[in-house]
Amino acid sequence: MDGNAILDYVPEANPYSSFVNGQKFALVPSFKFECGIILTDATVAYKTWGRLNATGDNCLVVCHALSGSSDISDWWGPLLGPGEAFDTSRYLVFCANVLGSPYGTTSCLSVNPETGRIYGPDFPETTIRDDVQLHKLVLDALGVTKVAAVVGGSMGGMATLEWPLCTPQGYINAIVPISTSVDHDAWGISWAEAQRQCVFADPVFDDGYYDPTPAGQPASGLAAARMVAMLTYRSSPSFSARFGRGPATDRGSKTLSPKKVEASRVENGLARRKEENPKFTAQSYLQYQGQKFVNRFDANCFIHLTRKMDHHDISRGRIPQHSSASVKTSREVDLKTVLSRAPPKSLVVGIASDVLFTPEQQEVLVNSLPEAELVMIPSREGHDGFLLEFEVLSPLITDFLRERCPEIYDGEPLNRESDQGDVVKNSVFGEVEAG
Numbered sequence: 001m002d003g004n005a006i007l008d009y010v011p012e013a014n015p016y017s018s019f020v021n022g023q024k025f026a027l028v029p030s031f032k033f034e035c036g037i038i039l040t041d042a043t044v045a046y047k048t049w050g051r052l053n054a055t056g057d058n059c060l061v062v063c064h065a066l067s068g069s070s071d072i073s074d075w076w077g078p079l080l081g082p083g084e085a086f087d088t089s090r091y092l093v094f095c096a097n098v099l100g101s102p103y104g105t106t107s108c109l110s111v112n113p114e115t116g117r118i119y120g121p122d123f124p125e126t127t128i129r130d131d132v133q134l135h136k137l138v139l140d141a142l143g144v145t146k147v148a149a150v151v152g153g154s155m156g157g158m159a160t161l162e163w164p165l166c167t168p169q170g171y172i173n174a175i176v177p178i179s180t181s182v183d184h185d186a187w188g189i190s191w192a193e194a195q196r197q198c199v200f201a202d203p204v205f206d207d208g209y210y211d212p213t214p215a216g217q218p219a220s221g222l223a224a225a226r227m228v229a230m231l232t233y234r235s236s237p238s239f240s241a242r243f244g245r246g247p248a249t250d251r252g253s254k255t256l257s258p259k260k261v262e263a264s265r266v267e268n269g270l271a272r273r274k275e276e277n278p279k280f281t282a283q284s285y286l287q288y289q290g291q292k293f294v295n296r297f298d299a300n301c302f303i304h305l306t307r308k309m310d311h312h313d314i315s316r317g318r319i320p321q322h323s324s325a326s327v328k329t330s331r332e333v334d335l336k337t338v339l340s341r342a343p344p345k346s347l348v349v350g351i352a353s354d355v356l357f358t359p360e361q362q363e364v365l366v367n368s369l370p371e372a373e374l375v376m377i378p379s380r381e382g383h384d385g386f387l388l389e390f391e392v393l394s395p396l397i398t399d400f401l402r403e404r405c406p407e408i409y410d411g412e413p414l415n416r417e418s419d420q421g422d423v424v425k426n427s428v429f430g431e432v433e434a435g
Contacts, residue, residue, distance in 0.1 A: 004028070005141040011043045014109040015213050016102035019296055019428055020071045023047055023104055026138045037124045040113055044138050045104025046070050046096035049080065050088035051414045056145035057173075058408050060091040060401075061135075063152030063159040065387070066305050067297060068429045069103045070095045075430025078390040082413070085397040089413035091148065096135045098159070099126040100304035108300035109212055121208025121300055127311050128158050132166040146171055148405045151397060153178035153349075153386040154357065155305070158312045161365075164342045165314060174404040175342060176397060178349040179386040181361040182335055182368060183313035188356060191232050192306040195225035199299050208300050222299045223290030230289050233431075235353040235382035239282055248277075248284040296428060314338050335368035346372040347400045349393070351385035387431040 009027035017023070028042040047070040052058065062072050072080050072095050082089040097105040100123065108123040139147070150172055152160040157180025164172040181188075202221025204210055210217050278284040318338045319329075329337075346369045350362035359376055366374035377392050379385035386393070402409055426433060 005044065005137040007138075007141050009043065011104070012111070014102065014104075014107075016109070016296065016298060017045065017104040020045070020047070020069050020097075020103050023070060025104065026141060028134060028137055031130075031134055031137075033124055033130050034127045035125050039106065039124070042099075042106045042134060043104065043110070044096050044106075044134060045101075046094065046135075046138060047072070048095075048142075049086075049093040050091050052092040052143055053414060056143045057148065058091050058414075059139060059142075059144040059147050060086060060093045061139075061147050061150040061163065062086065062093060062095045063150065063156030063163075064095060064097070064429070065152075065154040065156050066309065067293070067302075068156070069101070070097045071429065074427050075387055075432075076390075077427075077432075079394055079397065082415075085394045085401070086151075087398075087401075087413075089415055090408050092142075092144070094139065094142075094144075096131075096138060098128075098131040098155075098305070098308075099134065100301055100308060102298040102301040107298075108208075108304055109298055118212055120212060121303075123300070123304060125311075126304070126308060128155070128162050128308060129166050131159055132162045136167060147173060148408055149174040149176065149401055151176040151178070152180075154180060154383065155309050155312075156180075157357075158184075158309065161314055161339075161342070165318070165338065169341060172343055174346065174401070176347045176349065176400060177365065178393075179351055179354055179357045179383055180365070181312075181357050182339075182365055183315070184309050184311075185361070189310045191228070191356070192310055195228050196303055196306060198222075198225040198228060199303060205299065208303070210299070212298060212300070214295055217294070217299045219294045222297070222302060223287075223294050225302065226290045226293035227286040230286055232356045233382055233384040235355060235380055237353065237380040238382055241380065243280070243282040243285060246281040248279060248281055332367070335364070339368045340370060342369055343404075344370040344372075345404065346370075347396070348372050348374045349386070349396065350374065350376045351381065351383060351389075352376050352378045353380050354383045354385065356383040384431045387427075 005026040005028050007026050009025040011025050023045045024047065026044045031039045031042040033039060068075050079085040080088065086093045097103045099105055100107045102109055108119050110119055112119045150160045150163045157177040160175050160177045164175060199205055199218055199221040202218035205218040205221055278287055315334050315338050319334050348362055348366040350359055352359060362374055366372045375396055377385055377389050379389050381388050
């Protein structure tokens with residue numbers, strides 16, 4: 001049996017949880033994963049903005065992407081605040097780190113209570129459905145009776161689709177899945193595997209039993225994995241317009257050089273010979289992104305989360321078994337059957353240049369959801385457009401929420417104070433870069 005969440009818990013910190021300021025923590029004494037393993041003392045790291053109303057039905061759940069965190073103000077900051085799309089004067093905005101994330105929720109970096117040692121590669125397999133079930137326990141403890149809407153992109157979009165399928169009918173009023181899919185297809189699985197192999201090839205990885213600190217992890221492999229990932233997150237037109245064939249010195253070391261860190265292993269995380277120093281801006285940018293990732297993310301957590309995404313398939317275990325072997329249904333019919341539990345008139349958002357979650361996958365999704373609407377953003381930024389195209393996303397989400405949650409906007413705001421946090425110039429967890 002899953003236990004009730006206990007709020008105001010104070011867990012042990014790990015080297016990465018301090019990246020998120022102002023997190024809260026909940027403790028779930030007992031939680032059963034989909035794989036059947038029961039976890040004792042599961043920690044959930046989360047952040048909230050705004051206030052819960054008297055009826056407990058004005059909660060807006062925002063789901064983060066693979067390398068994101070509970071800090072919406074960092075990666076979707078322009079959408080958060082009084083009067084913004086995620087209106088903190090009207091909603092209780094909630095975002096929690098997923099299982100396996102290095103930022104505070106129970107993960108590979110947590111101590112296994114049975115052994116007294118850090119889990120490392122022995123952390124049990126978790127699914128997006130596990131995340132939804134665990135996060136709902138926290139919402140229950142917060143007094144949430146109904147969720148007004150769920151919004152998320154990429155892996156967060158996968159969670160957005162699972163929320164109405166893993167909770168009682170009617171608990172979720174509306175959903176906005178962005179740049180996501182009904183399952184992680186062969187293309188996405190293959191890119192994830194290529195990235196994992198980069199990590200496995202680093203001898204420091206040691207089958208996952210490395211020193212779980214930024215200085216001790218397989219920095220070269222993880223940096224290379226991130227560089228591979230960046231090629232799927234952007235597009236050829238995006239790179240050409242931003243970098244062209246400009247020499248590395250043209251962009252300036254202040255913008256593109258890796259941040260200085262104390263540990264020499266992290267400073268030297270990128271494997272390169274002297275003659276292979278970057279000659280082009282595009283090379284310098286990729287190396288900067290690889291180094292930035294090594295400084296803030298754990299390799300075992302990265303492997304765990306990419307496998308979690310691979311496991312995503314909303315139809316898994318939900319297709320009715322027919323008594324006659326001759327009775328078969330099409331994939332289209334199966335998806336419509338599964339998603340019939342989702343709230344009607346969902347807003348599906350895609351990026352036209354996305355090569356990871358393609359426009360065709362958005363068409364499949366919108367055709368499977370009841371009475372859904374599809375908006376394709378004509379951005380050249382590729383998959384990361386969902387983290388960059390704020391000026392387009394903001395009115396889209398605002399108009400949708402006002403239409404689907406009109407009662408939230410009736411009467412005076414619950415609070416008028418600014419509840420956005422610091423203005424972020426360089427995003428730690430998102431893709432906003434100053435300069």
